[in-house]
Amino acid sequence: MALSESLRKQISDLVVTNRVVLFMKGTRQMPQCGFSAQVVQILDELVPSYETVDVVRSPEIRDGVKEFSEWPTIPQLYVDGKFIGGCDIVREMNASGELQKLIGVKTSDPKTPTITISDAATKAFAAAVAEAGGDSLRLQIDPQFQHELFFGPREPGDIEVQVNGLTLLVDRSSAPRANGLSIEFIDGPGGGFKISNPNEPPKVKQLSAPELKTMLDRDEVTLFDVRPENERAIARITAARSLDAAGQKYLLGLDRGTPVAFHCHHGIRSQEAAQQLLGEGFLAVYNLKGGIDAWSQSIDPSVPRY
Amino acid sequence: MSSHPTDFQGSVIDALREAIERQIPDSRAAVNGGGGHFSIEVTSPAFAGKSMLESQRMVYGAIAHLMKGEMAPVHAVDSLKTRTPIAPA
Numbered sequence: 175m176a177l178s179e180s181l182r183k184q185i186s187d188l189v190v191t192n193r194v195v196l197f198m199k200g201t202r203q204m205p206q207c208g209f210s211a212q213v214v215q216i217l218d219e220l221v222p223s224y225e226t227v228d229v230v231r232s233p234e235i236r237d238g239v240k241e242f243s244e245w246p247t248i249p250q251l252y253v254d255g256k257f258i259g260g261c262d263i264v265r266e267m268n269a270s271g272e273l274q275k276l277i278g279v280k281t282s283d284p285k286t287p288t289i290t291i292s293d294a295a296t297k298a299f300a301a302a303v304a305e306a307g308g309d310s311l312r313l314q315i316d317p318q319f320q321h322e323l324f325f326g327p328r329e330p331g332d333i334e335v336q337v338n339g340l341t342l343l344v345d346r347s348s349a350p351r352a353n354g355l356s357i358e359f360i361d362g363p364g365g366g367f368k369i370s371n372p373n374e375p376p377k378v379k380q381l382s383a384p385e386l387k388t389m390l391d392r393d394e395v396t397l398f399d400v401r402p403e404n405e406r407a408i409a410r411i412t413a414a415r416s417l418d419a420a421g422q423k424y425l426l427g428l429d430r431g432t433p434v435a436f437h438c439h440h441g442i443r444s445q446e447a448a449q450q451l452l453g454e455g456f457l458a459v460y461n462l463k464g465g466i467d468a469w470s471q472s473i474d475p476s477v478p479r480y
Numbered sequence: 481m482s483s484h485p486t487d488f489q490g491s492v493i494d495a496l497r498e499a500i501e502r503q504i505p506d507s508r509a510a511v512n513g514g515g516g517h518f519s520i521e522v523t524s525p526a527f528a529g530k531s532m533l534e535s536q537r538m539v540y541g542a543i544a545h546l547m548k549g550e551m552a553p554v555h556a557v558d559s560l561k562t563r564t565p566i567a568p569a
Contacts, residue, residue, distance in 0.1 A: 262561075
């Protein structure tokens with residue numbers, strides 16, 4: 175398919191008038207493909223504003239830009255009117271620091287993070303390194319704080335961390351997220367490497383009904399019921415306090431380190447409440463998985479199901 | 481894995497490998513995948529001194545005919561790696 179002159183001009187205008195342009199599937203807020211999402215994530219960290227073109231909404235541009243760039247896939251990144259590449263290339267250039275230079279973001283070299291590795295983990299790593307055949311031990315932490323430990327080749331821009339005689343490579347974008355991190359090794363079934371990262375924002379932790387019961391019995395958590403009065407009239411967990419106006423006032427007066435759990439009917443509304451509470455600065459927030467329904471089924475059958 | 485209709489007959493993996501190895505000098509291609517999605521790893525001395533963009537372009541150029549049109553056998557290349565072989569000592 176030949177690219178029509180008008181379409182060529184349209185695309186050319188887009189990449190000339192905007193400094194950073196990403197042709198992608200979906201929008202910056204709602205990417206519709208994993209590769210587009212990865213590039214958005216990288217750009218979001220580097221540039222406050224950039225132009226995106228949703229090719230799903232414009233099949234003409236979708237075909238046109240492939241021809242224009244002589245590149246068969248989406249996403250496609252342009253900087254200063256020049257085609258940079260697709261997802262793989264953008265990721266690699268981000269990790270090596272080339273992308274930052276190109277866009278003109280001032281980045282000082284990230285500091286070498288401090289990482290602690292327990293003796294057991296050191297031993298396990300050393301054994302694995304011996305089998306890895308020259309590849310290096312790498313640690314990657316994405317913006318959602320998904321941690322990955324794996325063996326891979328050394329990449330440009332890597333930051334080297336020396337711990338207990340081991341060399342750990344961390345890419346530039348992971349490095350600030352790795353500072354203060356510790357790695358343990360837990361033996362036995364269900365064991366393995368365990369990473370604790372103090373930079374990771376707190377998450378809502380899910381509790382099964384028996385887990386919640388144990389914590390309540392030990393007085394380790396304060397439980398709140400987020401359901402309205404009409405539902406509480408049908409069924410309730412004795413230990414749970416209503417999150418009515420008085421309950422909310424009490425909750426927000428608690429020390430931010432107090433472990434707090436929420437429940438509702440099936441665990442959806444309480445999850446939302448728990449999420450919000452993290453925003454208030456609470457550090458240990460739990461949600462009862464399956465709600466009062468799960469409680470009734472596995473802990474207290476005298477609580478009516480509805 | 482999603483599936484994409486195609487009118488292509490035969491092994492897409494073989495077709496990809498053959499197209500790459502025929503058009504990129506002294507190359508070896510490893511292809512995995514199915515259902516329209518493929519991962520490709522190509523090793524060739526022809527990539528020496530080239531940027532990742534140029535190297536990937538060479539590979540995409542070699543397989544362009546398999547990616548054209550709605551019924552193309554290759555819907556997406558999920559991962560494309562190009563490597564230069566390690567020079568023999």
